[in-house]
Amino acid sequence: MGKIKFSDKQLKIIRAPFDHTLEVNEGTPRSGKTTAGHFRYAEFLTMTPDGNHLVTAYNQEQAFRLFIDGDGTGLMHIFSGLSEIRHDEHGDHLLVHTPNGDKRVYYKGGAKSNSVGAITGMSLGSVVFCEINLLHMDMIQECFRRTFAAKMRYHLADLNPPAPNDPVISDVFDVQNTRWTHWDVNDNPILTEERKQELHDTLIKNPYLYHRDWLGERVLPEGVIYGMFDMHENVKETLIGDPVEMFFTGDAGQGDATTIACWIVAQVPNENGRGFMTYLNRVANFYHSGNETGQVKAMSTYAREIKVFVDWCHKTFNLFYNNVFIDPAARSLREELRLVGIETYKADNNAHDIKGSAKGLEVGIERMQSLISERRFLLVNPPDSKYDHYHFIKEIGLYVRDDNGKPVDKNNHAMDEARYACNYFYRHYVGI
DSSP: OOOOOOOHHHHHHHHSOSOOSEEEEEEOTTSSHHHHHHHHHHHHHHHOOOOEEEEEESSHHHHIIIIIIGGGTSHHHHTTTSEEEEEETTEEEEEEEETTEEEEEEEEEOOSTTGGGGTTTOOOSEEEETTGGGSOHHHHHHHHHHTTTOSSOEEEEEESOOOTTOHHIIIIITTSOEEEEEEOGGGOTTSOHHHHHHHHHHHTTSHHHIIIIISOOOOOOTTBTTTTOOTTTSEESSOOSEEEEEEEEEEOOSSSEEEEEEEEEEEEEOTTSSSEEEEEEEEEEEEEEHHHHSOOOOHHHHHHHHHHHHHHHHHHHTOOEEEEEEOTTOHHHHHHHHHTTOOOEEOOOOTTOEETTEETHHHHHHHHHHHHHTTOEEEEOOSSGGGSSHHHHHHHTTOBBOTTSOBOSSSOHHHHHHHHHHHHHIIIIIOO
């Protein structure tokens, strides 16, 4: 690890006394709060007498990426030469050798209702909550219970600003003995003035994004296109009903994200015994962003990885798929998929749709809004977190309109792929 420059706020947080049960770093993306958390927690690990600790995020992969690796500043780099990845009866962990004894930092997913099963029976000294507002409340509360017997009890959370009525505020932050710190882009010493101006000029075009991602304020998502999506009503642990068909939709890019979703249409008998109600279930997702990960892949590489994903879906759900629909603009991906044995069709991107006063893209958006509102659009958590809905959940809270009412062409890769699925579902099962 090279020399790191810290801002005054980062140094203040890192050096603060451990005199609160919960510390919350809340603020904009790219504000430096997570890096400060890495070094703050590393300091804690050298002091605590407790041996077992936990980092939890939406899934295990995110817990590792955000805090164990941390893009070069995570725990495994801070303790380089003094730590190694291990596995025991409690799961994967980073074993850290400190002057105060060995510490085991487990990393686990926490977004599912059954996530608590992974920590049942464990006694923890501390917990780090990455993107705490994306975690299941049962998991959050169980984590606090797991630290009751700690000799030096400590919890650290970070998040981007949630809605003012988010239950994590009332049920967690307001209940615990909390030190809350606000962050914005000016607290990140590695951002140049030119880069900050570029971010400002992009975000100022939408009031919601400006207040949330520039000012770091909690704002109601009035401009969010799919604001009717509900994490309880639209997310399920198991598929409900009898499967009718399985298909895939996808959007592609090399720098931008490439995302392929697996969908299962299921039918449930109506309560009156007459007919069925059909549901569109998003059951798994392959997602990779070159810009986000810093690793740009060739379309041929994506095709091979998607082939593995498609085969996994077939074996996992014991269903054959009917169709694979890909964004019409992604011609190179369609050709590479053909070469690995997957025939594809152009996705319905609403290019020629007119419905009432809505035209084109807006027709697809209205269809998806209706299905979400009717709770006929569902996310079903897959058995493997590698293919879960993390990126969909992130995007749906950020997909907004600009001042002219037009959808912002950002945070929309999973949104486009889902819209393609809704178009197919509408034409075949709703009849509109």
